Amino acid sequence: MLDLPDTDTLYAALLARDPAWEGRALVGVTTTGIFCRLTCPARKPLPQNCRWFATPDAAQAAGFRPCRRCYPLGPTAEGDALVGDLIARLEARPGHRWSESDLLALGHDPSTVRRAFKRHFGQSFLDMARAARLKGGMGRLAKGSAMIDAQLEAGFDSASGFRGAFARLFGHAPHQMRQGSDLLADWIDTPLGGMIAICDDQALHLLEFIDRKALPDGLRRLSTHVGGRVGLGRTATHDLTEAQLAAYFAGRAPRLDVPVTLHGTPFQQQVWRALQDIPAGQTRSYAQLAHAIGRPTATRAVARANATNRIALVVPCHRVIGADGTLTGYAGGLWRKEKLIGIERRYA
Incomplete structure (x- = not known):
């Protein structure tokens, strides 16, 4: 029961199948010997037949077996056969132009x-498929390919379609990114989806999940900060960031040791630096973060600064939760926040 609320609160969440408790609490049913997510669709046990656990390891140590309906041992999406099948097909054919007819x-x-x-990823399957195709086109452009080659690589039927998708992501047409620039953008794959990393030779300036709705706006703001466009390409900082992310997801690096350049107001930068001081495996509320920077009455301003962070994971805004323990919002998607906090339990 360590770090869990009272049993009445947990049982109410179980009856409501409250998704806010994903990754934070599990229920073991003494009459069946099975443990489940609180969102499990199975028939609900009586309160006296429930035991509560913070982690799957604790439930198994107490002698409970994982439920085969809600798959409590893995991330939420892994328990959905439909999602698993389509993700595998997308990985096998990343350049295919998926449509509803295919489904x-x-x-x-x-x-x-x-x-x-x-529900699982905050975006549709077809959106994910378009992002995979755009990744291919980005790679070709970064290597200096002709526009038509990049367009075909990305699986778009027309140049206007490719340019439109590109402009929605980056805020300007692709040809503007092929000219010289101090900052370069490249794609980094992670277990939680593709990310755009923008770096120079000294530091990381932006790291965002590709499907974040605010990404184009963030790219435009960064371009304004540096007084020019961002180009396509790769630096040694990209390589370092990619290696650090791989080690983090593999459980070998609790702190992503990548130099960063923070583009924001002095107050925002103060909040972002405080986020970097939160150890992996721990969380803070917005109020606690406000106290940590010596601004105890600035909780709302701290929340806004947290939401405007443009360097995901390295500046770990996912470690901030609600005062009542709920995960609250996360621009990269609550499903990612759930999984990141789950990953970091190994570092606690």
Whole structure:
């Protein structure tokens, strides 16, 4: 029961199948010997037949077996057979131009697929497929390929389609990124999805998940800060960031030791530096973060600064939760926040 609230609160969350408790609490049912997520669709046990655990390891140590309906041993999306099947197909054919017709041909209802992916990833399957195609086009452009080659690599039928998708992501047309620039953008794959990293030879300036809605705006703001456009390419800082992320997700690096340049007001930078002081495996509330920077009445301003962080993971804004223990919002998606906090339990 360490770090868990009272049993009445947990049982109410179980009856409501409250997703806010994903990754934070599990229930063991003494009459069946099985432990589940609080969101499990199975019939709910009586309160006297419940035991509560903070981690799967604790539940198994107490003799409970994992439920086969809600898959409590893995991240939420891994327990969804539909999602798992389509993710595997996307990885096998990243350049394919997926459509609703493809989903129907596989026997899937497009609306069901859309809801499942939105629930787990905050975006549709077709959005993820478009991002995978755009990644291919970015790679070709960074190597100096002709526009038509990059367009075909990305799987777009028309140059206007490719330019439109590119402009929505970066805030300007792709040809503007092929000219010289002090800052270079490249793609980094992670277990939680692709990320755009913008670096120079000395530091990381931006690290965002590719599907974040505010990414184009963040790129435009960064371009304004540096007084010019951001180009496509790779630096030694990209290599360092990619290696540090790989070690972090593998459980070998609790702190992402990458030099950063923070673009923001003095107050924002103060908040972001305080975020870097939160150890992996721990969390803070917005009020605690405000106290840590000596501004105890600035909780709302701290929350706004937290939301405007443009260097995900390295500046760990995902470690800030609500005062009542709920995960609260995360621009990269609550599903990612759930998984990141789960990953960091190994570092506690």
